[in-house]
Amino acid sequence: MIQPDFALTPEEQKLLAEIKFKVSEFSGYKDAQRNGKTVNALVKSLLKRKAIPAIRVKWFTDPELNPGGRGKSRKDIFDCNGSSGDEMLEHPSFLEFLFRFLCGPDLPKVAITTFRAAVVGYGKVTSGDIDGLRKTARSLTRQYQLNAHSAADDFYLLALECGVWHSYAESIRETVRSVR
Template identity: 40%
Template sequence: MKLSTDVIHSMEAPRPLIGPIALTPDEGAILAATKLRQEELFHESDGAQRNGELALALMTSLLARAAIPEVRLKYFEDPTYRTGRIKGSYRQLFERNKTVGDDIFRHPNFLQHLRYFLFGAELPDDIIEAFSGKALSFGHVGPSDASELGTLSRDMTRKYHLAVHIGPDGVAEEFYKLALDCGIYQGHALAIRKRVASIR
């Protein structure tokens, strides 16, 4: 199942959605039975297969009702939204490795993207509140605003020791996702990411 461009472009000027999306009762039940972290599936081939079917069922439902914010779909589908040296979107990386169609959603490596679709950036709630409050107070975030947000993100990363477990690049990616969720232009969101990633 490909994420339809009709779905991606169906909303005009969407309001930013920060944090979790709303689920139907059926989706909530599927989610409750789903393991969302790949490491939980190590050495469980049968469990991984069942989990893949649950992830597919959840994605099928979410896409059918256009429940995933447009920018989160773009993060997965649009090559210009992907960071890193290898060119191509996250979907294209799956396809280059011969994982196509519904099998993408079944793949354990897809779980990191499913978490973003469902919950947004994986950062502490107080940091999300501080960043999003500052970003939304600007209205339209320009280059100087993005620089200020980058400094704020870097300072919070240091203060709360966010890079201890996943490194500066991992934390930077989560701030990048959060910036996108706040409706910040992708180029400015990337500048915020670079500021956080520069921590050494």
Template identity: 35%
Template sequence: MVIGLRKHHIDLNEEETALVGAIDFRLDHPRHDEGHASYLANREPLMALLKSLSDRSAIPPHRLAYWTDPKFQSGRMKGSHRDIFARNGSEGREAYTHPHFLPYLRYFLFGADLPPTVMQEFEAKIGNPEWFGGSDIIGLANETRAIVRRHNLRHYSTSDEFHKLAIDNGLSHHNAESVRKRQ
């Protein structure tokens, strides 16, 4: 797992840090039985971590919205990411302990999953988000595409990560969506 810039990490207390250390964030396991064992081992620490984070409102609202708000879902399916899990039979605890929830948890905790140098380069292109306007988005979207090519990143795995990074840096959903689509 690539961990980006520390400034995008949420603050964890000691108990939460221990719970994060007990969670296997890998999505790919060499054998099915290893993946299933990881799923079983993740359930309790994952739910305890989410409860603790929720109790103290530690997850930034825009990161929670990425999970719960339909406007952050870009595929052909309608509804939020959480709604799609529900349509596939995973609601409540089942959704949160499902192995495919791990990338959302990872985003809640650490922000976008991009190399630190890529994140710094992207953030330098944004500058101060308070001064970022609609006329700046075409340039940023083109620069993001250049960053992807320059660092030899795969488009399908990074477009969502740049979208998340744009939102974490204070860009509007509309501007962040333009960054995602331009790659």
């Protein structure tokens, strides 16, 4: 089961336990609809009490934090595809964003800890520190044999969560994307 990195209310825990995060687990259309309604209820509860870390919400809603989004946020892309509001929250494609709202970057725990320690080691990250952080992210991607494309976006989110300026985080993302 998914383990959020912040506290849920008992009702939210119950909702989370009912959610299937893999579309392949759905047993049909009605199951997908039920799952979507449960996701909707959970997200609304989390947003109402402002439980989701602010940077994760901003990562989803701010066009500036969506490299390669051509001026659109991740939320805007749902809107452009005809899914907004409840439809967006209930769409199976929203599950990957729900995971990141709850747990943050989808990386091995040891990779997250190692990268966070590297950022802390630099103190306030400046342009002179980025090369070291890019090397750390690249090395972790190789060490844990991560898919470079998806790991790039997760290291980007991780860098943002660590307080790294978005342009520097984008540089880290591009470095990880180039891993072969």
